[in-house]
Each structure stands twice: as C-alpha cells, then as structure tokens.
Amino acid sequence: xxxxxxTYGTEFETQDLLLNVGPQHPxxxxxxxxxxxxxxxxxxxxxxxxxxxxxxxxxxxxxMDFRQGIGFMxxxxxxxxxxxxxxxxxxxxxxxxxxxxxxAQWIRMILCELNRLSSxxxxxxxxxxxxxxxxxxxxYAWKEREQxxxxxxxxAGDRMMYAYFRPGGLAWDVPHNFKARVREVLKSTRIxxxxxxxLLTKDEIFRTRTQGVGVISAEEAIEWGMSGPSIRxxxxxxxxxxxEPYLFYDQIDxxxxxxxxxxxxxxxxxxxxxxxxxxxxxxQCLEKMPDYGPIMPEKMPRMLRTPPGEVYIRTExxxxxxGIYMVSQGGxxxxxxxxxxxxxxxxxxxxxxxxxxxxxxxxxxxxxxxIVLSEVDR
Amino acid sequence: xxxxxxxxxxxxxxxxxLSGTIWSEVDRALxxxxxxxxxxxxxxxxxxxxxEVIGGLRRLKTDETLDFNYLRCLTAVDLEADGMDVVYHLYxxxxxxxxxxxxxxxxxxxxxxxxxTVWKAANWLERETAEMFGIxxxxxxxxxxxxxxxxxxxxxxLRKSHPLQEIEILQGEGMGYPEEGE
Amino acid sequence: xGVDLFGFNxxxxxxxxxxxxxxxxxxxxxxxxxxxxxxxxxxxxxxxxIGPQKTGPFGLLQAVADAVKLVGKxxxxxxxxxxxxxxxxxxxxxxxxxxTFVIAxxxxxxxxxxxxxxxxYFVAVSGLSIIGWIMAGWGxxxxxxxxxxLRSVAQSxxxxxPLVLCVVALAMFAGTYNLGLIVEQQDKVPFIVWQxxxxxxxxxxxxAELNRSPFDIPVGESEVAGGPFIEYSGIRWSMFQLAEYAxxxxxxxxxxxxxxxxxxxxxxxxxxVGLQLVLTGAKALLFFFVVVWIRVSVPRLxxxxxxxxxxxxxxxxxxxxxxxxxxxxVNGWHxxxxxVAGLIGCAVLVxxxxxxxxxxxxxxxxxxxxxxxxxxxxx
Numbered sequence: 001x002x003x004x005x006x007t008y009g010t011e012f013e014t015q016d017l018l019l020n021v022g023p024q025h026p027x028x029x030x031x032x033x034x035x036x037x038x039x040x041x042x043x044x045x046x047x048x049x050x051x052x053x054x055x056x057x058x059x060x061x062x063x064m065d066f067r068q069g070i071g072f073m074x075x076x077x078x079x080x081x082x083x084x085x086x087x088x089x090x091x092x093x094x095x096x097x098x099x100x101x102x103x104a105q106w107i108r109m110i111l112c113e114l115n116r117l118s119s120x121x122x123x124x125x126x127x128x129x130x131x132x133x134x135x136x137x138x139x140y141a142w143k144e145r146e147q148x149x150x151x152x153x154x155x156a157g158d159r160m161m162y163a164y165f166r167p168g169g170l171a172w173d174v175p176h177n178f179k180a181r182v183r184e185v186l187k188s189t190r191i192x193x194x195x196x197x198x199l200l201t202k203d204e205i206f207r208t209r210t211q212g213v214g215v216i217s218a219e220e221a222i223e224w225g226m227s228g229p230s231i232r233x234x235x236x237x238x239x240x241x242x243x244e245p246y247l248f249y250d251q252i253d254x255x256x257x258x259x260x261x262x263x264x265x266x267x268x269x270x271x272x273x274x275x276x277x278x279x280x281x282x283x284q285c286l287e288k289m290p291d292y293g294p295i296m297p298e299k300m301p302r303m304l305r306t307p308p309g310e311v312y313i314r315t316e317x318x319x320x321x322x323g324i325y326m327v328s329q330g331g332x333x334x335x336x337x338x339x340x341x342x343x344x345x346x347x348x349x350x351x352x353x354x355x356x357x358x359x360x361x362x363x364x365x366x367x368x369x370x371i372v373l374s375e376v377d378r
Numbered sequence: 379x380x381x382x383x384x385x386x387x388x389x390x391x392x393x394x395x396l397s398g399t400i401w402s403e404v405d406r407a408l409x410x411x412x413x414x415x416x417x418x419x420x421x422x423x424x425x426x427x428x429x430e431v432i433g434g435l436r437r438l439k440t441d442e443t444l445d446f447n448y449l450r451c452l453t454a455v456d457l458e459a460d461g462m463d464v465v466y467h468l469y470x471x472x473x474x475x476x477x478x479x480x481x482x483x484x485x486x487x488x489x490x491x492x493x494x495t496v497w498k499a500a501n502w503l504e505r506e507t508a509e510m511f512g513i514x515x516x517x518x519x520x521x522x523x524x525x526x527x528x529x530x531x532x533x534x535x536l537r538k539s540h541p542l543q544e545i546e547i548l549q550g551e552g553m554g555y556p557e558e559g560e
Numbered sequence: 561x562g563v564d565l566f567g568f569n570x571x572x573x574x575x576x577x578x579x580x581x582x583x584x585x586x587x588x589x590x591x592x593x594x595x596x597x598x599x600x601x602x603x604x605x606x607x608x609x610i611g612p613q614k615t616g617p618f619g620l621l622q623a624v625a626d627a628v629k630l631v632g633k634x635x636x637x638x639x640x641x642x643x644x645x646x647x648x649x650x651x652x653x654x655x656x657x658x659x660t661f662v663i664a665x666x667x668x669x670x671x672x673x674x675x676x677x678x679x680x681y682f683v684a685v686s687g688l689s690i691i692g693w694i695m696a697g698w699g700x701x702x703x704x705x706x707x708x709x710l711r712s713v714a715q716s717x718x719x720x721x722p723l724v725l726c727v728v729a730l731a732m733f734a735g736t737y738n739l740g741l742i743v744e745q746q747d748k749v750p751f752i753v754w755q756x757x758x759x760x761x762x763x764x765x766x767x768a769e770l771n772r773s774p775f776d777i778p779v780g781e782s783e784v785a786g787g788p789f790i791e792y793s794g795i796r797w798s799m800f801q802l803a804e805y806a807x808x809x810x811x812x813x814x815x816x817x818x819x820x821x822x823x824x825x826x827x828x829x830x831x832x833v834g835l836q837l838v839l840t841g842a843k844a845l846l847f848f849f850v851v852v853w854i855r856v857s858v859p860r861l862x863x864x865x866x867x868x869x870x871x872x873x874x875x876x877x878x879x880x881x882x883x884x885x886x887x888x889x890v891n892g893w894h895x896x897x898x899x900v901a902g903l904i905g906c907a908v909l910v911x912x913x914x915x916x917x918x919x920x921x922x923x924x925x926x927x928x929x930x931x932x933x934x935x936x937x938x939x
Contacts, residue, residue: 025785132780206859325467
C-alpha cells in the first residue's frame with residue numbers, strides 16, 4: 001500500500017528525515033510537539049513531546065480550598081469547562097456526602113451537554129482546517145459555537161472559564177428565560193449541524209482522505225486506555241453516561257454513537273452523531289427540568305470540609321473520560337488531586353495510529369483525536 | 379495536616395462491610411496474594427503489597443469473570459512519613475465494574491515494577507508518576523520525563539516536601555486564610 | 561503579429577515590444593491587486609463573513625495596504641540558508657510567470673507578441689518556475705520547505721503531462737498553436753462545446769499547476785506550513801504571492817482564450833476594443849471565481865492520491881481525447897462526434913474520479929475479540 005525503502009533495493013543509501021512538527025505549527029492544536037521520522041512522505045516513527053503547558057494544576061489545587069479549585073478545573077479543560085467542573089464538584093460532593101437539589105442537577109446536565117456541543121463544533125472546525133478546507137468549516141462551526149458561548153455568558157458570566165458549578169449545586173440560579181434561550185440556541189444548532197454535515201461529511205475528497213486512515217483496533221484502543229469518541233469509533237461502545245450513569249442520565253433516552261471501523265472518518269462521524277444525541281438529551285432535559293426549585297442544599301457550611309477518604313469520579317467529557325481522583329485527609333482542601341485526562345491517554349495511541357502512513361495522514365490523525373493541550377499537560 | 383495517621387497504617391479496625399461489591403470475585407482471583415479490602419466511597423479498594431502488585435494486576439486482567447482490561451488511571455499519593463501509595467484505577471469495558479488497587483511503597487525504597495507489561499496505557503502515566511514523585515518503575519520501556527524538562531530529574535514537584543506548598547500557604551495566610559487542621 | 565501600437569512598430573519593433581511589456585507589467589500588478597481583493601471578498605462571502613471593509617470604500621484599498629505592509633517588513637534570511645539560492649528563488653518563480661504573458665491575447669490585435677507556437681511556449685515557460693520552487697525549498701534550509709518543494713516538483717511534473725496533452729488535443733482541433741488564431745476560430749461557437757473533456761481536464765491540471773486547492777499540497781498550511789516560502793518574509797514573500805496570482809491571471813486568460821472564445825465570442829471581432837476587453841475580463845473572472853469557489857469548498861488531497869489521479873485518470877483520458885481528435889480529423893467526421901465523445905469522456909472522468917483515487921479499505925477494526933456491531937453496538 002505504501003511504498004517503503006525496502007522496495008527500492010539497496011543500491012542507494014537513503015536517510016530518514018526528522019521533521020519537527022510543533023510546538024509552533026498550525027495544526028498541532030496548541031503547544032503539542034511531535035517529531036516525525038519520515039522516509040520521503042511516509043511516517044516511520046512518531047515521538048510525541050508534551051508538557052509545554054504544564055502549570056501544576058494538581059499541585060496548586062492541593063493548596064486551594066474546595067471552592068477555589070473549581071477555577072483551576074476550568075483551565076485544565078478550557079473547551080469543555082463545565083464538564084471539568086462537574087467532575088470536580090461531584091468528587092467533593094461524594095466525599096462530603098452532599099445531596100444536590102434536583103433542579104441544579106438538570107441545569108448541570110443541560111450545560112454539560114451544551115458544552116459538549118460547543119466542544120464538538122470546535123473539533124469540527126479545526127478538523128476541517130486540518131484536512132485542508134480553507135476556513136469555511138471553521139467559521140461555520142465557530143458561528144454555532146458562538147451562540148452557545150453567548151448562552152453560557154448569560155448563565156455564568158463568562159464565555160469559557162465559568163466557575164459556575166459549586167459543591168452542592170450552582171453558584172446562582174439561571175436567568176428566568178433560560179429554557180427559552182436554550183431552545184433558541186438548539187434551533188440554530190440543529191441548522192448548524194445540518195449545514196456542517198452537508199459541507200464535509202458527504203464530500204468525496206473528505207471521505208477519501210479520512211476513510212481507512214489512522215485505524216486503531218478495539219483491543220489496542222482498550223489497551224492504550226483511550227476513551228470518548230476515539231474509542232467508540234473503534235467499536236467499543238464505552239460511555240460513562242450509559243455505563244455508570246451520573247446526574248440523571250439514567251432517566252434520559254439516548255444512544256451511544258459508535259462505529260466499528262476505527263479510522264479517522266469513524267471518529268469524525270461518531271462525534272457528528274454525538275452532537276445529534278446531545279441535542280436530543282438537552283430537549284429531554286428541558287422537558288423534565290422543574291421551573292422552580294432550590295439550586296443549593298438548604299444547609300451548606302460556610303467553610304466546606306470533608307471527612308478523610310478518597311474517591312475517583314469519572315464523567316464523560318467531550319474528549320472522553322474526565323476523571324478526578326481526590327484524596328482528602330480532612331480539612332478544607334484536597335490532600336491529593338489527580339486529573340485523569342482523556343486526551344493524555346488518547347494521545348498515547350498516536351504513534352500506533354500514524355506510523356506507516358503519509359505525513360498528511362499523521363496530521364489528520366492528530367486532529368481526529370481532538371486533543372486539548374491544557375488537559376494533557378494540566 | 380497529617381497529625382492523625384493511625385487509620386491507614388494499622389489494620390486493626392473493624393473490616394468494612396463489603397456486601398454488594400465484587401470483593402468475593404477479587405478475593406478468588408487474587409488467592410495467594412496478600413490483599414486487604416476497603417470500601418471506598420464509590421469503588422472497592424484493595425491494598426496489595428508492592429512486591430506482589432504487578433502479579434496481582436495481571437491476574438485481575440486475565441481473570442475471566444473480572445476482566446479488568448482497561449487501566450483508567452495510575453497515580454501516586456505522597457503520604458509523607460508513611461511512604462507513598464501507587465494507585466491503580468481499573469475498569470472492565472465488558473463487565474462494567476471498577477476496582478482501585480493500592481500499593482504502599484516505603485520512603486527508603488521508592489521502586490516498583492512497571493505495569494506497562496499489563497496495560498500499554500500505563501506507559502505515560504508511569505512516566506508522569508515517576509517524574510512527579512520520584513518513584514522508579516523497574517523495566518519501564520521509555521523512562522524519560524513526560525511533562526517536566528528532560529534535565530529535571532532531581533526535584534519532584536508533587537511531593538509534599540516540594541516547597542510550592544509552603545509558598546502558597548504563606549500567601550494564603552497573608553490573604554487571611556488560616557491554616558486548617560493544626 | 562499584432563497591429564501597430566502608437567506607431568512604434570514601424571520605427572523599431574523592439575521599442576514597441578518594450579512598451580507593450582511595460583504596459584503588461586502595470587496591468588499584471590493592478591490585476592493581481594484586484595484578484596487578491598476579490599479573493600478576500602469571495603472567500604469571506606462563502607465563509608459568512610464580510611471581508612475587507614475598513615480600508616477605503618468597500619475595502620478596495622486592502623491590497624494597497626497589504627502591499628505597503630509587505631514592503632515595509634524586514635527581509636529576513638535564516639543564518640543557515642544558502643544565500644544565493646534563497647535570495648534568487650523568488651525571481652526564478654516570478655520571471656517565468658511574467659514571461660508567459662507574452663502570448664496572452666487580451667483583445668483583438670492587442671497582445672505583446674502572438675507566437676506561432678504560443679501554447680507550447682506557454683507550457684514550457686510556466687514549467688520553468690519549478691526551478692525557483694526548488695531553489696526556495698533547498699536554499700531555506702528548512703525541512704518543511706524542502707518537503708514542500710519536492711511535493712511541488714512531483715506535482716508539477718505529473719500535471720504538466722495532462723496539461724500538455726490537452727493543449728495538443730486542442731491544437732489538433734484548431735490546427736494551430738497560435739493563441740490568437742485559436743481565438744479567432746471561436747467567433748461562432750467556443751471550443752468548450754466541441755472539447756468539453758479537454759476543457760475539464762485542462763482546468764483540473766491548471767489547478768494543480770497553480771497549486772490551488774484541492775491540489776495545494778506543496779503549500780498546505782496545515783501540513784508543511786507554507787512549504788517553500790515558509791522562511792520568506794516581506795518583499796520576497798510578496799514576490800511569491802505576486803507570482804501565484806499572476807499565474808492565475810495568465811492561466812485564466814489562456815483558459816478563456818482556449819475554450820471560452822476569448823474576446824470574440826459571442827459578439828464577433830467587430831465590437832470595439834472596450835467590449836472585447838470586458839469579454840476577456842469577464843471570462844477570466846469566471847475562471848478565477850470557480851478557482852476560489854473550489855478553494856473554500858473542498859479539502860486537500862493527499863500526495864499519493866494526487867499523483868494517482870493524474871497518472872491513472874487524467875493522462876489516459878487525455879490520450880483518448882487526442883486519439884478521438886485524430887480520428888475525427890482523418891475521417892472528416894462532423895464535429896458533433898467530438899461533442900458526444902467529449903461528453904461521454906466527462907461522464908467517465910466524473911465516475912472515475914471517485915473510483916480511481918486511492919482509498920484505503922474500510923473494515924471493522926478488530927483483531928481478535930468479537931466487536932459489537934450494528935444495533936448491538938448501540939447499547
């Protein structure tokens with residue numbers, strides 16, 4: 001399939017070229033760096049280098065009390081900050097045994113799914129650029145993402161770093177027209193997904209570029225600890241929302257988008273289907289969410305302390321399983337906090353997916369696992 | 379902060395109620411290995427001595443009923459005077475159950491066999507744990523640093539003895555946050 | 561060729577040619593500025609944006625602002641770059657493009673020189689700019705630049721063959737390589753009607769020659785980050801841009817002249833210089849618009865698919881076209897035969913496009929254990 005050095009015979013000695021991609025490169029999605037060993041156009045080896053965005057969030061959280069830590073979680077996963085906050089506050093709630101009011105849980109669900117939509121839109125746009133369409137998909141996706149971010153701004157006061165979830169519930173109640181606004185956003189989102197589907201999914205060149213590229217088998221994906229759409233595209237329908245329901249996902253009817261081919265196109269179309277599922281979930285949440293009700297428990301201590309213990313909370317973030325391992329030895333701050341990053345585990349499999357393919361394939365494989373470097377490096 | 383350390387090191391406390399967990403299966407799979415179960419907030423926690431933990435993990439992975447084929451997370455917890463815990467979070471994609479495995483390392487011997495022979499996923503997680511805590515994973519295929527600079531092999535940022543915490547606490551005191559638990 | 565301009569041709573044909581060249585250079589600069597402005601506006605519209613609007617009325621001075629900015633930038637050269645090849649690279653890209661303007665017929669009797677072997681000259685000279693690309697890629701001492709330059713050479717060589725064969729097919733049909741004579745034969749019906757497949761393949765190959773999407777592999781922003789001109793800045797970088805848009809301009813004029821009837825169709829050659837210029841310009845702009853339209857719509861091909869497409873699809877089909885043209889000429893059949901054959905060829909091309917481009921097999925990615933499929937996979 002791919003011409004290799006062996007087929008040329010051995011009269012001429014050839015030398016592989018080391019091509020340094022990143023940390024300043026248009027398609028590394030941040031400050032990721034990989035060294036490609038290329039033989040002509042064929043990638044022979046991939047050496048990833050991460051850590052350029054390491055800020056020691058885990059260590060910092062050990063010195064912050066539970067409420068201060070929320071802000072750090074936003075910054076570990078800036079494209080899906082609600083999902084990151086959710087894991088963190090759920091860990092605190094599990095340790096301190098706090099019951100979250102029903103209405104707060106529904107709002108959390110809606111916001112998390114909306115955040116999944118906005119994050120996937122971001123993926124779609126960036127991926128469109130990776131495969132080489134000039135700006136069009138990016139701006140189409142950006143336009144829809146903008147609507148969702150506007151809504152987030154109305155709710156939380158910030159477009160990306162929300163710090164809106166608190167242990168026990170929410171920081172404040174949503175605006176009175178929240179449901180109407182969400183419906184409005186969903187309406188435009190539906191049109192947006194449709195547009196995007198027509199723009200990229202059925203494109204002949206897009207399909208030839210992505211299908212059969214960067215294949216990873218189900219066993220390898222499990223072995224490497226991949227999660228999220230990246231593993232579901234390989235035929236492992238693993239989704240924390242379904243397997244170990246948190247919030248009220250057990251009361252919602254939704255499918256887990258899953259493909260069997262495990263290639264770049266499967267990962268892309270998995271996300272595309274997930275966006276439709278997210279829209280469905282949000283619609284059901286809007287039906288079931290009570291209009292009035294408390295958003296925090298009646299009695300919340302002014303200084304939040306937890307008994308000693310440890311908990312590993314996992315939630316399904318847009319990129320996969322976002323886990324928080326929190327150890328408390330009593331007191332008002334975590335003794336140890338570990339962020340289990342889905343991107344880190346997905347990125348480990350990069351080498352397996354891109355070796356023996358072309359340089360252009362390596363780029364879209366990296367794009368298809370949708371990394372956020374701040375989550376990888378924390 | 380760590381004045382009260384009796385609960386984790388002495389096994390004299392009453393055994394937890396483990397009904398409703400997968401403890402019986404785990405106990406069967408790990409027969410011959412020294413195991414101490416503990417009921418966690420969500421998952422079952424088992425403590426395995428450091429020299430037996432990789433064998434135990436491999437049994438947990440290959441056991442047909444347990445089938446822990448997925449390593450969720452691998453990290454360590456610095457317990458200061460008590461040494462360090464290496465924590466493995468396991469999951470089964472087929473059976474959909476979880477297990478937390480902990481191995482205690484003494485401060486004088488921060489060495490452990492690598493888990494990359496069991497799951498490939500342990501590769502980067504162990505690299506991170508090694509550079510952050512100074513734990514040496516014997517037989518690791520790629521023992522470079524992961525997040526830290528390549529030459530930063532003498533300081534271990536996530537250890538409690540690393541100065542950042544003191545600096546932050548000093549700042550916190552200055553800002554009116556009293557130190558808790560002392 | 562060409563009629564007297566300002567009466568100089570009688571005095572000194574060299575002086576006449578010189579003046580014409582000067583006018584052409586001014587025209588190129590203005591047109592390139594217009595093209596960049598138009599491209600910005602068209603791309604913006606496709607992207608649901610507005611595009612330039614602050615610089616001058618409707619942002620018309622955007623190109624001027626760009627030029628001022630580019631000229632004002634520092635002309636950097638990497639320390640490890642090869643000085644001569646690095647500095648001369650842009651000229652070797654730009655000069656051949658400028659030279660191809662010699663044969664472009666803008667309107668009746670107005671051109672620089674209509675050569676008897678004009679189309680051969682055009683293809684040959686435009687192919688020379690590969691040397692400039694290689695010089696830029698090699699001299700920059702940058703691996704992206706090298707990779708991009710090699711891609712560029714591979715691509716240019718592959719797509720020059722279908723391009724040349726298209727020219728040959730058209731020249732057989734028209735009986736001449738002289739672009740002026742080719743235009744004059746199209747006063748009733750443009751050649752695209754009789755040679756639809758030639759036109760289509762010429763267009764595709766022209767896209768590849770111009771390094772435009774979906775064949776912008778040598779400069780692919782997301783892969784080689786600009787390719788050969790990754791290390792260039794300021795005026796040298798703008799030389800590349802100027803060459804790129806000038807090449808589009810001359811290619812659009814040549815395409816309009818070869819297939820769309822140039823200045824002559826549909827009004828004949830007696831309609832006055834102004835209308836002829838408008839006709840040529842409109843046809844060239846149509847070409848340019850389609851190029852930009854494709855750019856904003858489709859992803860980039862991979863290098864192996866690109867090569868395979870040229871060698872496996874375009875080259876055989878152009879050979880068939882040459883054969884059919886020869887048969888028609890020898891047997892003196894009616895031109896409708898060519899139309900029918902061309903349309904069939906177009907249909908074959910469209911169907912072959914999706915089949916022949918190499919794609920990898922898609923099978924469920926499983927190795928040993930059973931993987932849930934279909935409904936079962938949906939939990």
